[in-house]
Amino acid sequence: MGSWRRTHTCGELRLENVGETVTLNGWVQNYRDYGGLVFIDLRDRYGKTQIVFDSAIDPAMHELARSLRSEFVVSATGKVKDRGEAKNPKLATGDIEIKATSLTLLNKSEPPPFEIGTEDEPASEEIRLRYRFLDLRRPKMQRIIMLRHQIVTAMREYLNSQRFCEIETPILGRSTPEGARDFLVPSRMHPGSWYALPQSPQLLKQILMVAGYDRYYQLARCFRDEDLRSNRQPEFTQLDIEMAFVEAEDVMNTIEGLTCHVVEKVVGREVKRPFVHIDYDDAMEKYAVDRPDLRFGLEIVDITELGHQTEFSVFKNAPCVRAINAKGAAEKFSRKNLDDITAFVMEQGAKGLAWMKVEADKLQSPISKFFSDSQQTTLRQKLNAEPGDLLFFVADKREATHGPLNALRNKLGKDLELYDPNELHFSWVVKFPMFEWNEEDKRYYAAHHPFTSPLDEDWDLMEKTPDKARAKAYDLVLNGEECGGGTIRLHQFERQMKIFELIGLDKEEQEKRFGFFLEALKFGAPPHGGIAFGIDRWVMKLAGVESIRETMAFPKTQRGQDLMMGAPSEVDTKQLRELGFDTVPVKKGSS
């Protein structure tokens, strides 16, 4: 007795507890001072409970209660009471209240810069990030952070049940250029040498396969020193998975099982299996993107040939003309809407946007006069156009049409409400190209990474037309966003060397960068492959938030700063000297 320590949380007391003497701890969410009577809403992670302080019971306690303010930390003891007529249906604990007999002030609080209890965003993101300890105290943020916890818990549950084992790999590793920019850490003991933070544990997990840990996973922190976006942070978390003695379908099956388990466990919804498979080439052709949102149709149709026959010089001269038929949308777009959407598509890099409203007897458009009657008929057939439809056209080099068309298609899908925003549509995009030609460097680059195996039947293409070769690669796509990607790896030394050659990595470079890895391949590397998921993006989707920063406890701003702790920061000269630095890099603009 006399302890301030809680007997219950602020979310659990119900009518059946009436009569019990309990102690609650928590933060003061709100106070209503009635003079002789004070009401407090006490909040913790689990909920809110109303506590009443009556001057008739203990004047000293009541006086103390009157001094409580937002976010004071208190312990209150009293009897659970039925609220009778005064129930609050908005509160899970609203049928009861605590009639306090004692109150302990555990800590005071300065008035918070924003309200903790509201569901709406209470302040600008800048203020929220600076006072992240308060922001994270908000029920809304606590729900997301807990959801994240449940997601990783469910992932571990499933993988553990499938004989996977969790193995940690180092944060301090070595730089292997190519790919994203590395974060570097200077070595004190080896002045002039640097560790690199991992962009992913790729090579180490492959080495774990060589070592015989045939089913590995890790919630791996990854680092990439590139510019930030609403879905990109310089450090993020991947669920990293690798399996030995498998082909692509084994990995995909496992991941489908994992995905279903997580979604069912966390949001209580069933996901249809098997997931749709779509070839990379088809995805690019029909949706102009390698991660199409398949919740809706709006397939893209290539009308280059027809375009060349018309008198419309833009179409006539463009290497590629592609169209989208927005079914039944003609009436929904005014001239002003069409101007807006044109501007939108041009922001995405299009040179322009042509449109036609389909009517029974004609195609209403500034450009239909350039189409002969028979061309118009062909166009209607190709696009399956019916009266009331709205056709959009983008003309450019084929690669240049992808971005604008994808953006247009996604915008139309959203604006025309062609899908249920709550649907979770998972699909696999497979058969990615092995290589991409880089015109600047006059060489091929690995499209995924250089440890990827080509399709068995495509080895023959490797010498003459490597750009036609396809990879044993698979991306997991959820509602138009890539949420995981993986490949079957090259496990034979000779074949790995072959691929390195093709991307122009000479023996010396191979040895220098990947010597340790090539060495491992010589000692009985089993066939293996794996996948990695962006955990943060999963949380975004399952929590329904638009920013990756909402899914992390302590995210960085777009300029890579932590506004709470003030990172990055300058350091003592002494620290720098120990690391072998004589001078400090000069701040931009201060020379």
Place this chain on the structure above:
RNA sequence: GGGGAUGUAGCUCAAUUGGUUAGAGCACUGGACUGUCGAUCCAGAGGUUGCGGGUUCGAGCCCCGUCAUCCUCGCCA
């Protein structure tokens, strides 16, 4: 590196074509009140309009620069 949006009280926002003493809600301080639950009522305090420069009789508003936050292109094998 490029393009765009925003920056006014602790917080969220307002302030006519450039015009006199920059307002409101919430929060805060003091007071009243024994059944509220976004309590209510009375009174009060609170501002380097991000920062620096310029134009002007006069700048929160116009111009130049700069900083910060966000969105986006490049970038992210």
